[in-house]
Amino acid sequence: MAAVTEQTLVDVENIVEAALVDAPVNISSVGVWDVERVRRDFPVLSQTVNGKPLVYLDSAASAQVPQVVIDRGSKYLGEEHSNVHRGVHYLSQRATSAYEGSRERVRRFINAREAAECVFVRGCTEGINLVMHGYGRKFIVEGDEIIISAMEHHSNIVPWQMLCEEKGARLRVIPMNDQGELQLDEFEKLLNERTKLVGVIHISNALGTINPVKEIVATAHKHGVPVLVDGAQGAPHLNIDVQDLDCDFYILSGHKLFAPTGSGVVYGKRELLDRMNPFIGGGSMIRSVTFEKTTYAGLPDKFEAGTPAIASQIGLGAAIDYLNGMDRAAALRHEQELLEYATARLNEIEGVTIIGTAGEKASVISFTVQDIHPHDIGTILDAEGIAIRAGHHCAQPVMQRFQIPATARASFAFYNTREEADKLVSAIRRVIEVFK
Amino acid sequence: MSELSDLYQQVILDHNKKPRNFHKLEGANRHADGYNPLCGDQLSVYLQMEDDVVKDVSFEGTGCAISKAAASMMTQSVKGKTRGEAETLFHEFHRMVTGELDEEATPNGLGRLKIFAGVRDYPARVKCASLSWHTLHAALHGEEIATTES
Numbered sequence: 391m392a393a394v395t396e397q398t399l400v401d402v403e404n405i406v407e408a409a410l411v412d413a414p415v416n417i418s419s420v421g422v423w424d425v426e427r428v429r430r431d432f433p434v435l436s437q438t439v440n441g442k443p444l445v446y447l448d449s450a451a452s453a454q455v456p457q458v459v460i461d462r463g464s465k466y467l468g469e470e471h472s473n474v475h476r477g478v479h480y481l482s483q484r485a486t487s488a489y490e491g492s493r494e495r496v497r498r499f500i501n502a503r504e505a506a507e508c509v510f511v512r513g514c515t516e517g518i519n520l521v522m523h524g525y526g527r528k529f530i531v532e533g534d535e536i537i538i539s540a541m542e543h544h545s546n547i548v549p550w551q552m553l554c555e556e557k558g559a560r561l562r563v564i565p566m567n568d569q570g571e572l573q574l575d576e577f578e579k580l581l582n583e584r585t586k587l588v589g590v591i592h593i594s595n596a597l598g599t600i601n602p603v604k605e606i607v608a609t610a611h612k613h614g615v616p617v618l619v620d621g622a623q624g625a626p627h628l629n630i631d632v633q634d635l636d637c638d639f640y641i642l643s644g645h646k647l648f649a650p651t652g653s654g655v656v657y658g659k660r661e662l663l664d665r666m667n668p669f670i671g672g673g674s675m676i677r678s679v680t681f682e683k684t685t686y687a688g689l690p691d692k693f694e695a696g697t698p699a700i701a702s703q704i705g706l707g708a709a710i711d712y713l714n715g716m717d718r719a720a721a722l723r724h725e726q727e728l729l730e731y732a733t734a735r736l737n738e739i740e741g742v743t744i745i746g747t748a749g750e751k752a753s754v755i756s757f758t759v760q761d762i763h764p765h766d767i768g769t770i771l772d773a774e775g776i777a778i779r780a781g782h783h784c785a786q787p788v789m790q791r792f793q794i795p796a797t798a799r800a801s802f803a804f805y806n807t808r809e810e811a812d813k814l815v816s817a818i819r820r821v822i823e824v825f826k
Numbered sequence: 827m828s829e830l831s832d833l834y835q836q837v838i839l840d841h842n843k844k845p846r847n848f849h850k851l852e853g854a855n856r857h858a859d860g861y862n863p864l865c866g867d868q869l870s871v872y873l874q875m876e877d878d879v880v881k882d883v884s885f886e887g888t889g890c891a892i893s894k895a896a897a898s899m900m901t902q903s904v905k906g907k908t909r910g911e912a913e914t915l916f917h918e919f920h921r922m923v924t925g926e927l928d929e930e931a932t933p934n935g936l937g938r939l940k941i942f943a944g945v946r947d948y949p950a951r952v953k954c955a956s957l958s959w960h961t962l963h964a965a966l967h968g969e970e971i972a973t974t975e976s
Contacts, residue, residue, distance in 0.1 A: 561875055763890035765865055766834075770946060773830045781867040789866065795865055795888045825842075825891070 404416060421717045423724040428716070429805050431456040442775030445810045446593050450595050450801030451779050452561040452650045452755050453626060455709070462708035463650060465699050473697055475674060489700055492707025493690070496655050500640060501631040506689040507663065510703050513654040517641035518589070520656050520693060521618055522549040524589065524666035532558035534586040537615075539564040539572055540602070541594040542793055544784040546620045550589060564590070566791065570597040570746035577606065578779045581613045589618045592624030596785040597746030598729075598754035598796070600628070609639050616662065622646050626803070627725065627752040628747040629718065632657050644702060653701035675776075703816040721804035728802040729753040732811040739818055745797050748754035753802035756783070760816060762825050764798040771798075772816040774811075832944035833951070834891065841895035846902055851884040860887075860961030860972040862953050867893055871901075871961040878909050879935030883962075888955050896942060903939055909966055915939070916959045922946070923955045 429435050432454045437444050446454060466488060472481035474489045490505070503576075504556050511517040526549075530536065530680040536550050539561050547561075553560050562585075564577040581588075588610045601625075607617045616638035624630060625642050633642045639662070644653025659664075666674055668686055670694035676684040686692045732755055736742050741760040759767055768780030777798045782789045789795060800814055851872035861868050862864075869887025873880060883901045904912040919936045921927035925946040929936055945955045957972075964972035 718953070763894075765890035765951070765954060769951060770830060770835065781864070786866060824830070825839065 393469050400412050417423050423720040425807050432805055433457055439775040440773055443688055445776040445813050447800040448777045448779050449803035452645050453803055454649055456712050458709045458712050459705045462704045466701050474700055488791040492704050495707040495710045500657055501633050502657050507654040507660050508655055509690040509693040511654045512652050514641045514643040517654055517656040517671045519549050520546050520669040521639050521671045526553045527668045530557055530586045533586045534559040535562050536587045537562045537580050538589045540566045541788050542591050542597055569748050570599045571602055571748045578609055583621040585615045588615055590630050591620040593644040593752045594625050596750040596756055596788045600752055604635050605633055609701045613747050636649040637797050638662055644706040647709055649706040650702040652702035724804050725753040728806055731808055735815045745792050756799045757796040758797055764796040767798045767821050770821045771817045775809050776817050837941055838895040841898040842891035845894050845898040847884040849884050850886055856965045858961050858970050858972050859964035860957045862957050871964050871965050880904050880912055882909050884894050886963050893954040893957050894950055896955045900958045920956055921961050923952050
């Protein structure tokens, strides 16, 4: 395998720049949202399930993929497939160009200073584990403290527990109120000279709460503590500007962002990424290897051992192009309208309780129906062609906080409609009928 | 796919609403906890074994209608059975809900438990129906933890 020299990297960057589409950036004036036209971009949505038109209300688990992303994946596999950063041949150049082009799209999408700060990973879980291993295991020692929030996904709890167990460090938790909002006054009290890292979810997948991460980052930084933001649900519902947030790490999951599974990003500030240990060892992440000693590659290669999920990451770039090509302000407003409408309609049903009523919410609605188990709700809704998530949403501590075993969750994307919210409401009435 | 009413039959709904033997068992000499890590459901099965016979059995915990009704009817079915008979029922039940046993064509001892046959049309729900049986199986073997993820 040929080592990548500085010169070939420059060449690749030139090709990347040439390949980048000049997509319009977010339009500030909010136009009318033509949801029916947008739905035609998503082939999955036009099918029937159990004889009924599919009503897909599970985008918080996995968002659907537009045709342009599918086409981009096909084009890669059909015309460009080859390994990246390895060959001098034509196909490898094209694959590398497309792969790095995707990285540049990510950089623009989240406004990182440089593309090298955007490390490709297979998803948020792997991303957080990368930071745990690369940063946590290097810098966190016995007696140190890590602060996370009461509404974290298991992916932002378990890695830190593993680290605490290994190092003898302590995990502390920012509590939340009955609406599902973090208690920031309590957060400030948790910070002390032993605090080494704060990890917080941008938007709760179980409650829909949008957390004030900019404020959390500013508070943590007053104490010199870096902050990791789990952006799995943040990126699909908000415009992300990592420089404005000033967060130290921001983790993205491609399949929540209308891209294929196996794509994702760890954004990290260069000064931190440079100081961190590599995560996975192997090919691509080295500068030189002898049996005596290996020296590591620079960013982002240091964290990208092995052949990456090239097609998926190129798909992520295509998904970002798709998002940039739409009137995103109108899309996000549409989601907020769906949230308000569905919340009001669900509240009309006797026996329905919405879990998570924060003032700032994304279009994710968790709810219970009397004492009917969410799995039973999910099965009956599925018979109506309606896909929701039922369970603990990989956030068991959230369930414990609200003293419930599980919730049903309907999550709305910009391709959902009011009619779909109406169908959800009718189907829930049917659930109540079955269990009467 | 079968009709929803095949899954949510009145008997199942009734057992969900009023589960039988739904309490902790005083005098139990075997006990196991069952977890379905996918959904967070958990239940405990208590056994009072006398020699090789299930003298008494009970359960407690949280779960969906299918898992609660299945646990309730499991306790009714195995009470008074020998360990071997209970194990045979476990295997027959498991094979029925996973579609390996045609409960109408092949002789078996399932009896009223056949109403859970509809579960096999709902692959996501098979574990709900079988959790209590896995837990029973563990308790009979003197294990304390059962899981639907093997």
